[in-house]
Amino acid sequence: MVIDYSSPNVAKRMHIAHLRSTVIGGAIDSLHRYLGWRVIADNHIGDWGTPFGKLIVAWNGWRDDAHFAEDPLGELQRLYESFKGKAAEEPALEDLARAETAKLQAGDPVNRALWQRFVEISLAEFDQLYARLGIRFDVVHGESFYADELTELVDELIEKGIAEVEETGAVVVRFDPSEGKGLGKSPMLVRKKDGAALYATTDLATVRNRIRTWSPQQIVYVTDLRQKLHFRQVFAGARRWGWGETAFEHVTFGILRFPDGALMSSRGGRVIRLAEVLDAARDRALELVRAKSQDLSDQEQQAVAEAVGVAAVRYFDLSQNPSSDITFDWDRSLALDGNTAPYLMYAHARCRSILRKARNTTLGPLRLEDDVERQLALLASRTPEAIQMAAASWRPNLLCEHLYALAQQTARFYEQCPVLREGVPDDVRASRLALVRATAVSLSEGMKILGIQPVERM
RNA sequence: GCGCGGUUAGCUCAGCUGGAUAGAGCGUUGGCCUCCGGAGCCAAAGGCCACAGGUUCGAAUCCUGUACCGCGCGCCA
Incomplete structure (x- = not known):
């Protein structure tokens, strides 16, 4: 399976709207790896096209070197x-930008070098964020990777009769209504009248390359639902080409909004930087760790705060059904209590605490006499099922929901079913200890799939 | 106009391959530490699941329609 997610644009900072594709995609990725799929995660970054002409014009015209240095x-x-x-x-700037884009695409060494530099700067920052989020890609083939094969690809589309040339010189793929509801009225443009390719062209080239390179059973895209039509067109185009052996899946998610309903996007101007949110989450967690866990060293406190903060932000996004729009709220996304990642981590840490103290005690066969422990055993045993459901329906929130229920039951068990206290019969203790260990494993495996790093103490 | 989403508690959201009195968090109110970690636990209040039909023994869930909100629909990605 090839999975395409995150896909940020170069020369822009990642903001929290990018978190959705990154975190949902990452979870779908690890869910499938866990189930034994061979997964290739490909970060299809936006590193080509007209934005670079504009950027080069701006760079040459009015850059601030001091600001750039810092x-x-x-x-x-x-x-x-x-x-x-x-x-x-000054509309003439647009013409200038087009000219610079053309130079770049023609291989002009000066513009090429600038572009290269822009890409490197961006990737360096993206990599820092991915490291914090625990995201890893197998390949990073941006749009530029396919730039040289687009002309040939469109020519081939025309040759095969898949696409047709219009009077203006533009090339489009026209669909039959039988290829999908509404597609008959929505042709896919693959070449502009000036000869330039478009993102549909790049996406077709990407499909072709992925099939040639890996022969995947399935190619999965994780983007917001606004790109639905685009991908329906690309998939229909790919089937025309004869790539129907591969299953295509578009996992969509809703839009991120501010509480007042405003859209969060680079276009609108109102954005919150991802790094800023992660920092705030870490700081808030650190305050709590310092208050609650004074027995940890300063270094451990820092590490726990980072793990807790990042997990809280990730879980805020992951725990909601991808298909719905979500509202960004500082307090809610940084919350450390209630239905949150720290709650799961806390339940796990309490299990670990018992297990540490019970080092020399033997684990026994399960004797589930109390209703609370029976429920806990039942929930823990259903974790594999939850993982499968989440993967099959492309909804990591199903696993979140299961783990939350498991953590809740763990907390009840902790209150009501003593393990190591005096007076607990040996066989009951051995059974409960085994249950605690099974629970800890379920929680930690599940959390790791969601990119939440379980900690021993917090 | 066509297409795609959405509408569930004061707020934010689960629940959608149909199944028992519709769940959670936050917030509100009231309890619980001589006891393995209180980032916790227990309890209460709070909902004609947008509306109207239909299918079914049974519908928040499936179908049809309506209303409202959002998004998309060739030379940006």
């Missing part, structure tokens, strides 16, 4: 955004 990506983003403002007043 915050490279911030300066690139500022330049890109300022281009829009200036171009609105």
Whole structure:
């Protein structure tokens, strides 16, 4: 299975709307790896096209070297955004940008070098965030990777009769209504009248390359639902090409909004940086760790705070059904109590605490006499089922829900079923200890799939 | 106009391959540490599941329609 997720654009900072694809995609990725799939995670970054012409114009025209030295990506983003403002007043800039884009695509060494630098700066920052989030890709083939084969690909589409040339010179793929509801009225443009390719073209080239390279059973895309039509077209185009052996899946998720309903997007201007949210989450967690866990060393406190903070942010996103829009709220996404990642981590840490203290006690066969422990055993035993359900329906939130129920039951068990206290008969103790261990394993395996790092103490 | 989503408690959301009195968190109110970790536990209040039909022994869940909200629909990605 090839899975395509995260896919940020170069020269822009990742903001929390990017978190959705990254975190949901990452969870779907690890769910399938856990179930034995061979998964190739491919980060299809936006590193090509007209934005770079604009960026080069802005770079040459009005860059701030001092700002660039201290915050490279911030300066690139500022330049890109300022281009829009200036171009609105001075339309000639758009022509300049087109010219710079053309030069870049033709291989002009100066523009190529600049582009290379922009990409490297962006990737460096993305990698830092991926490291914090525990995300790893097998390959990073951005759009530029396919740039050289697009002309040939469109020519071949025309040759095979898949696409047709219009009078203007533009090339489109026209669909029959039988290829999908509504597709008959929505042709897919693969070449502009000026000869340039578009993102549908790149996506077709990407499909072709993935099939040639890995012959996957399945190719999965994780993007927001606004791209639904686009991918339906790409998939229908791919089937025309004869790539129907491969199953295509578009996992969509809803839009991130502010509480007042405003959209969060680079376009709208109102964004919250992902790094800023992760930092805030870590800081809030650190405050709590310092108050609650004074027995941990300063270094351990820092590590736990980072794990707890990142997990809280991830879980906020993962625990909601991908298909619905979500509202970003600082307090809720950074919450450390209630239905949150720290709650799962806490339940796990309490199990670990018992197991540490019980080092020399033997684990026995299960004797489930109390209703609370019976329920706990039942829930723990259903974890594999929850993992399968979550994978099959592309909904990591199902696993979140299961783990939360398991953690809740763990807390009840902890209150009501003593394990190591005096007076607990040996056979009951041995049974409960085995149950605690099974629970700890279920929780930690499940959390790891969700990218939540279980800790021994917190 | 066509297409795709959505509408469940004060707020944020689960539950959607149909199944028992519709769940959780937050918030509100009231309890629980001589006891393995209180980032916790117990309890209460709070819902004609947008509306109207249909299918079914049974519908928040499936079908049809309506209303409202959001998104998308060739030369950006």
